[in-house]
Amino acid sequence: MVISRNFQGLFESLNETVVLSLPKLKENAIKINFTGSHEYKTVYKQEPLLPFAASEVFNAPIHRWRRLTALDENCKAAYEITFDVKGSNLDFRPGDTIGIIPQNSQSDVDNLLEHLNINDLADINYTISTDAGKKGVKVPPHIPVESTLRHILTYCVDLRGVLKKLFLLSLSMHTKDASEKRILEYFSSKEGSIAYTTHILNERICLLDILSIFTSCKPPIGLILEYLPRLLPRPYSIANSDHENSFIKVCFSVMDIGNNRKGVTTGWLEDIIIKHDNCDLEERMKNMNISNVETKI
Template sequence: MVVLNAFEDIVAELQEIDKLSLPGFKQSPLKVCYNSDNSTETSYDGLGPPLPFATSKIFDADIYMWKQLTASNGDCKAVYEITLDVEDSKFTFKAGDTIGIIPQNDDSDIDFIVSHLNLASTVDLPVSITVDSSTKGNKLPIHIPAKSTLRHVLKYCVELRSLLKKAFLLSLSKYTEDDKERKILEYLCSKEGAAAYSTHVLNKSLCILDIFSIFKTCKPPIEVLLGNLPRLLPRPYSIVNSGLKNNHVMKICFSVMTNNNRKGLTTGWLERLLLNEEITLENGLKNMSISKESLNKQKVSMYLRKNFSMFCLPESLEKPLILIGPGTGVSPFIGFLEERELLKESNQDVKFGDVYLYFGCRNPKLDFIYEEELKDFLAKGTLTKLFTAFSRVDSENKYIQDVLTESGKEVVQLIKEGAHVYISGDLHTMAVEVKEILVNCLVEHGDMTSEEAMAKISHMQKHYQYVVDAWS
């Protein structure tokens, strides 16, 4: 991709602008010094970056087993379930809890940065990273170690795929040799180029890897990257199973997303861990499992996270449950149902409330994940009703929003009985639309005005009767 092709509209606009209004430029206060000793150990000034929402220390879990939940050759994203061996972790977890996985940048991305910035001869040498303290307020970013190697920092400490802020773009422009490339970078971070910044950077999720691919002469010192790239944060994942049933293993489920022709950072890495074992899945085999003995003890660094949202079963066993989770959003509800089943066995004198579950995917033959488990819960009576919607199949109900609307009268009756509503899935579309539909159902079948229905949902949210576990 050349600059003229990627930013043809900007080149035309620049010809009509005499002067750009640029943000203030601040020189990077960081300095990288190469040490004469051979110690490549990583250390921080202070304790180093904290683990967000942690309730445990990091545990390196072996991959015990894995399986692909979707068809191998179908028109759908690959979805995997990984079973982690946590027997020695002493973790205590319940349905609805989450873990944080410690990610790492892809080696190919690191190699590209190293090659572009001509760091091959120094990337593995021990370095000290300091900050110019002569200017008030300058300090070493908490995620940047004081001593390490550049390879370690690029792999584990900084987010190479983060969106580029305007101040970062301005810094990059200062180290861009080609005049046309430099002017485009300046325009993107200028007041006049605000719309172009949204169009080309925000909307296209451009990261430093894209900038170096497009702007060939942009070659800043490594200090500029370390001073501007944010921390590579742990990625949260819902736990699929209930630790009350078995706390020696922990299951997570994930789909492999693609953005700008790159697979998701953590999901792509996890997929590579599985598929690089030189084990070929038979085409179309949906539930093939690979055992612990087959895997060469691949490890996943992870920790338990606080359940701030109270995404867990209510204490009252008599309350009905409405579980809404399309795609991989259904995965935490498998743990809910496992836990519910155990509680039923130990509380046989209690009349349990009904459980309605809403699931949606493209095609039941391709990506109906956990189909067997859900139908088993249904047969046992742990799950009262299972509602499904398939967007790529000839049907009136394409999405779970359609099924919710159709069963609105039953949903409203459950809410009147004190039901707890749980929504798991995409924050920006599904979760918002589901809330609107539930409000409409309360208006149509619950004898409420729109204001009363919205107040009802708000009351449920306040008292953790309406809980959302959503991601963007």
């Protein structure tokens, strides 16, 4: 078993004889049934509303972009992106906020599917149901009752979301290695509260990190969908006036959030730019029209 240096001390010091005070755990009640169909279809029980939304979702093409900082590995990348919002009827002023709806990276989704050994099910339609014998059990409103796993993991759930203690305890129930199981239980316990704050919250450890560290943890996909939070829009300030009412400009820097990762939205937007940029280094400093790419705002 390979253990991250951050957790090595915990594995070595945790006394197996210590009785842990664990929260009460509910059984996973979400049932996923695969239909065998590859026909792409996404159906919600009720279309989920976006919190704090003051307008309908608008698919805005990226009209133009430019890099604001030098092309230097020691210089944080910062960009200005112009969205084409013609026909949206958005009323805005400089400093107003728009929400950009991101998507999880393809590599993150692929890594999760591979770890759970469900690559062959990723693009097959499913239906979701709940255990009729359990009262008060509901499918989270942001989870489609019909769709594909790839769609959900890309667009619906936040793979970088905060791991709550109950989620960690549920993950421990599907961890074969005894030492790995014990440390996940410790993070979930009253006795492990300080360790949970220090090693999970402060280090921004997400599900992807847990599965890469605790390699024997193989939870069912239904459990993951039950606990992962919704992938929500990220707010950005508008940097131009409504005199240019057909366009909205935002500026952002690409953040390194640790664990060799970039921000969900900023990393995604930068990937869009890079994929459509076949110029040399000098040309990459100039504006470029990539209006065939749409972003939800």
